Amino acid sequence: MEEETMQELRSKAAELLLREEYKDSISAYSQFISLCQDFISEKNPDAAVLERLRKSLCLAFSNRAEARSRLMEVTEALEDCDLALRIERSHVKTLLCKGKILLSLNRYGMALECFEAANLEAQSYENVDLVSGLLEKCKRLDYLSRNGGFDISDWVLSGFTSKTPEFAEYVGAVEISKSEISGRGLFATKHVESGTLLLVTKAIAVDRAIMPPDSSENAQLVIWKNFIDKVVDSASKCSRIKGLISMLSTGEDEESLGIPDIGSFTDSDISSEKLDMERMLSILDVNSILEDAISAKVLGKNVDYQGVGLWVLASFINHSCDPNVRRLHIGDHVVVHASRDVKAGEELTYAYFDILLPINNRREMATTWGFSCRCKRCKFEENIFLKQDMRDIDMVFGKKVVDMGNVVFRLEEAMRRWAIRGKGKGHLRASFWQAYHQVFECEKSMKKWGRKIPLMNVVVDSLVEVVGSDERIVKVFMDGLKRGRFNGAVEMEKALKLGRGVYGKIMKKQALRSLLQFGSAQE
Ligand SMILES: [Zn+2]
Structure with missing residues (x-):
């Protein structure tokens, strides 16, 4: 009887997943998982049945992870992946799902481990090409994230019409330290010459619209509200994003803020702190930047285009009227480079407004x-x-x-x-x-x-x-x-x-x- 119910639930959940009804699919899988776990612990089934049930359980976790990742419920999806992998260490489908999520979080090293493990098993898997494609992409991004060798030449030469170049997050010769300007700042760790790439970071969220100069204040507010909704949504679904945002300043008590290790912005875990709505709004108020800021060149975009976004590491950069870095907004990435020669230990600053004025x-x-x-x-x-x-x-x-x-x-x-x-x-x-x-x-x-x-x-x-x-x-x-x-x-x-x-x-x-x-x- 119970086995029949489980069987039905499982088919229903799988069908819902196929129909892209993710929420319902998640709840059906959750019911199946709990029945299945109860059955194993209470009925003490024989080895053959147990083996079959464990396989079903692994697949259920894997599929629930897939559904959750589609809804961008990143943290829970990763937890499901780990539960599935605990049952079957080299479950290809799960490894791919986990790898893709990690890739979307710019955690290239860990994603690479998943794709490499999947690739070893993939011979028996139907989508061999898919696996090797993801593996190649991840290798490229992992490489770019280490050496920052980006080049936008071809994109520029195409008049910005070809596909936006592939970017990975990159942390160059920079570190966070106490700033004499205000609170914390970003500093050069070595001498770099003008033009040197220092940082590439992807937006947590960004909202954009074409806004002619006569647009109403209301239209601006709509962008701002959409942007806030996006950030709040991402933070609620991903503890890493929440952790990154909670590192930022609310604009108060700047002197007592901790100094985050620059390594936390690359391939490592970040514990998420308490982040209520009030704190979130203060943080966004202080740290969000406009893509049309004076220091930006929104390459290849309509003149009336406006976007507001949050780029966590870039928002550690303070203002100076003698700036030494500039930022370019390309796709969802902000690219920061030296705008003149910079000495080791010098604080990196850009202009928050036009500084070619008295x-x-x-x-x-x-x-x-x-x-x-x-x-x-x-x-x-x-x-x-x-x-x-x-x-x-x-x-x-x-x-x-x-x-x-x-x-x-x-x-x-x-x-x-x-x-x-x-x-x-x-x-x-x-x-x-x-x-x-x-x-x-x-x-x-x-x-x-x-x-x-x-x-x-x-x-x-x-x-x-x-x-x-x-x-x-x-x-x-x-x-x-x-x-x-x-x-x-x-x-x-x-x-x-x-x-x-x-x-x-x-x-x-x-x-x-x-x-x-x-x-x-x-x-
Ligand atoms: Zn000044």
């Missing part, structure tokens, strides 16, 4: 972000702005006068008078970049001011030294090249270096060249 404008933007910037550049400018001359220059600049040459000339004269050298020059030139930009781009202005102000590439060098590369700076540089003001080959090398600061290391020169054009065609 201190007063930057202060306003920092306020909307909920902080006040105390970076070296801000401190330096605070002092300089005590001078009346400086405030006068800023006032003329703020009036958006037609002839910015006057602003540039007065600023350069003032810096000479005050004996400002080195980085100080770069700081102020960055703040009044729009004035320089206007002059360098206008033949008429150049005729009038060209001889009285420094050469464009001198200005570019001093800027990039402090604020790193930026597509607007590269554009002016490229336009200068086109007008033939500078010597070809040497300057082209420099343009490529600037380009690597903006877009990271691109293997094919032709692709980098086309990105430089892409940047200059953006306005």
Whole structure:
């Protein structure tokens, strides 16, 4: 009698799974599993029956894992996989299911173990090709996650129309440590040159929409709400995701936060902490970023496109008005690279807002972000702005006068008078970049001011030294090249270096060249 009921339940569960009615299938399998376990412990069946029941039990766990993984109930699915594997260590179907889940969690090493074990057994399995395909994919991703050898050249050269390149999460020469800026930050563990890849991380969740500039505030709220729902859903179904999110700051009590080991972001377990809705919302408020942020280039996307997402490790990066890294959003991944040469031990920072503006404008933007910037550049400018001359220059600049040459000339004269050298020059030139930009781009202005102000590439060098590369700076540089003001080959090398600061290391020169054009065609 009981055996009959079990048989029926099992068939029903399997049928529901085939029909993709996962919830019902899970509940049918759960009933079957508990009946089957009771039967084994109470009836003490003989060896042959026991063997048959154990096989059914293994398959039931495996199928329930499959159904749960389809619903993204990751943690419970993994538990089911382990229960099945405890009964039959090399159960191919289960190994594949477990491997795929681990792969979706970017745990390449462990996924690889599953696929390798499955591959050994797969000779007798109907989908040999499927197994070897997954194994190959996992090997590729595992390799990429270790050496970060990504290349977007072909994708760029296709005009972003070909398939988005394959990315794996990658943690380069970085570590988390206490930051003088605020709470914790990300630091370089060795000297890296401009363009070096430092980090690739996949979004926990992201929500996107095409949002023309006149979109209502309501439309923004809809994106935000969808995004929160997605994060909450993922966290409730996956303890690793919950653990990752609970490492993040709520914006309060920054000084007392623990320092997570950088290893926790790669192939290791993370225990999940208490994470109530209030804490979750504070964390998302502080750590979410927009894909259209000033430091981002959402490659190959519609101009009106907007996305908001959470990229856990990237959100440890603090703001500075002298940033040294940039991020690119490609697919669901954020790719972080050095935008200028970075020394070992230096904190990695990017710009949360446009930093090619004077201190007063930057202060306003920092306020909307909920902080006040105390970076070296801000401190330096605070002092300089005590001078009346400086405030006068800023006032003329703020009036958006037609002839910015006057602003540039007065600023350069003032810096000479005050004996400002080195980085100080770069700081102020960055703040009044729009004035320089206007002059360098206008033949008429150049005729009038060209001889009285420094050469464009001198200005570019001093800027990039402090604020790193930026597509607007590269554009002016490229336009200068086109007008033939500078010597070809040497300057082209420099343009490529600037380009690597903006877009990271691109293997094919032709692709980098086309990105430089892409940047200059953006306005
Ligand atoms: Zn600052």
